[in-house]
Every structure is written in C-alpha cells, then in structure tokens.
Amino acid sequence: MTKPKHIVIDARIRRSTTGRYADRLVEHLQKIDTFHQYTILVQPDDPWKMTGKNFRTVPCPYPQFSVNPLKELGFARQLYSLKPDLVHFTMTQQPLFYFGNIVCTSHDTTMYNFVRRGSMPLPLYKMKMALYTFLVWWSHRKSKHVIVPTQTVLDEFAERQPWVKKKLVVTYEASEPAMAIHSEKPAGVNGDFLLYVGTAFPHKNVRMLIEMMNVLIKKYPKLKLVITGKREEKHMVEILEWAKTQPSYNNLVLPGFVSDAELKWLYENCKVYVFASLSEGFGLPPLEAMAHGAPVASSDASVMPEVYGDAAHYFNARNAKDMATKTEEVMTNKKLRDSLIKKGHEQLKKYSWRKMAEETLVVYKEDLGETIDA
Secondary structure, three states: OOOOOEEEEOOOOOOOOOOHHHHHHHHHHHOOOOOOOOEEEEOOOOOOOOOOOEEEEEEEEOOOOOOOOHHHHHHHHHHHHHHHEEEEEOOOOOOOOOOEEEEOOOHHHHHHHOOOOOOOOOHHHHHHHHHHHHHHHHHHHHOEEEEEEOHHHHHHHHHOOOOOOHHHHEEEOOOOOOOOOOOOOOOOOOEEEEEEEOOOOHHOOOHHHHHHHHHOOOOOOOEEEEEOOOOOHHHHHHHHHHHHOOOHHHHHHEEEEEOOOHHHHHHHOOEEEEOOOOOOOOOHHHHHHHHHHEEEEEEEOOOHHHHHHHHHHEEEEEEOOHHHHHHHHHEEEEHHHHHHHHHHHHHHHOOOHHHHHHHHHHHHHHOOOOOOOO
C-alpha cells in the first residue's frame, strides 16, 4: 500500500471572513480523508482542535501578509522543517523563498481594480501595485495548481496570465444553512427596510446603495436601509461623512456589528437584500440571505450571475436609478418576491462545502502523483 503523504495547509486566515473557506475545507477534509497526514498551520493564539486522528495543528508565528525578508525566510524555513509532500496556501500569498510542491487558492481579482490610492503618493502607489502584481504572478508560477471559486475568476486570471490557464481549477464554495436559533430584533430597526450586510470597501459599492436610496425615498419616504458592519472602519467613516450631505441620510440605520440572532431577524424581515458589489470571488452574503428566505436584488457584475443564477433580480450597479427600479420591483411584486425566495432555496442546493473539499482532495492527489478514484 502507498505510504501516506504529508500535506500542509496554511489556515492562518481561518478566523476572518475570507478564512471561512480554509475553515470549511479542513473541517470536511477530516471527514473524507483518513489516509494522508495533515499539518494545519494556525495563528499562535488559535485554539482550533482537530477531530481527525491524521490531522494536527502547528502554530505559525509569522504574519499572514508580509514582505519583510527575514519573516519570509523564517516562514519558508518552518515549511521546509515540516518536510511536506505538498503545501496548500489557502490565500494567494506565500513565502517568496519556498519552492516545494505547492497548491494555492486565489479568491478573486478585486485588488487589481479596486485598491484606492487615497493620500498615498503616486510613485509609492504604483510601486505597491507593481509589487502586488508580481507577488500574485510569482505565486501562480510556483504553484502546480491554482484553485479559484468560480469560472468567472478563472477567466479573469486566464486573461491576465494566459500561461496560468492550464493550472486553474474551479471548486465552488457554499453558503451556511439558515441559523437554527431564535431571532432577535435589533434596537432601532422599525418599519420597512432594505438590508446590506458586509464591509464598505470600495468594490462593495456602498455609496451607490445610498444613492439608490436617494431615488427610492421620493416614493417611499419611510423606507430604511440597514447597513450592518463596523462603523469605525475607515471606508465606512468616509462614506458616512459623505452620506450626511445626501437626502436619504436620515433613512440609514447603522446598528454596527449585530449578533447572530439579530442578523437572522434582519434577513427574515427585510423587504429586499440588496447587493451592489462590483467585484467578488464567490459572493456569500446573498446566498446567506437566500437561506433565510430573503429575496435578493443583486449587481449584474463580476461573479454574481454565475453564482446566483435566476435566484436574484439583477441591476446595473453603476446606475442608481436602475438599482432603485429593480429593487422596487422586488419590494412590490409579490409574484416576483415569492419566485425569488423559492429559487433561492433551490440555488443553495447546488453548492456544498463537502463537495468543495472532495474536489480539492482530487487536486492534492493529482499533484502528489497518486491514483484518482473514478
């Protein structure tokens, strides 16, 4: 019988929103692979416990994102000391000086188009973007396979890096099921409201959501837009300063971070979940809204039509009037609402974290030179 190979998975990102992918991957690999030996790299203060006997965690003291040569060398040295047969970096970033057998996951191409210069001097900004572009190029060059979450992202990388196309593999991610807890109404949320859950990074297009509200309140003056998330985050602070000058400012409700029970209530009671993003890798929030029975109006950009299929009502996210028109249609057309809710539940069935893990394991076996089960 073939000796078990040693696979290292860099899961230091797992406690962030982006890290859900790494978390669910390892969770399901423990259920489907009892043969290979796995070492899971975690942050030093991460108490994550493995359930699989062939899985262990090892603290990694190096930062997730660094261009410090000493830290890069230290991380590479740690990887070499583990003597892996394969390393999976669950983010594109990987140490410059590690040259073993590599698989990496690149989640999206957002950084190419939506990094704002801000007050950074132009030469420094250009240097930053050139470094980022190089690091992605170098990571893809070193990797045997590059896993991406959608065909759209595959096509975007293939256009930027034609040579990488043969390495690209799509493994769709998945949503969580509806939360099995009692819902709880957040303070300050009353009447009819639209909902957005997430950050205010530039590609999330929150400013356009507020411009959409400027249009809608002319006809629906009592309608609210609930935006959850950290109000102190710098992008949100900038948008709220601008929002004070907008007609719909008093129609905005910003509860900050909400509990799971409160989030469930918001999903279940919103008139429409509105997603105006211009760039995503997979776009989980609208799927989570669908899981809780919320009708979704979504941007027609990026991966959204691929991931949501006919379970969302699409708008041009660069046009506030079109956003308002399509959102109003979902608000007022009961037949459309009911159809979107039904189709949302059906769309969710297409995605599975377990299937994603199974497809990832196929990639591992191929790169380890093992026989792949039919």
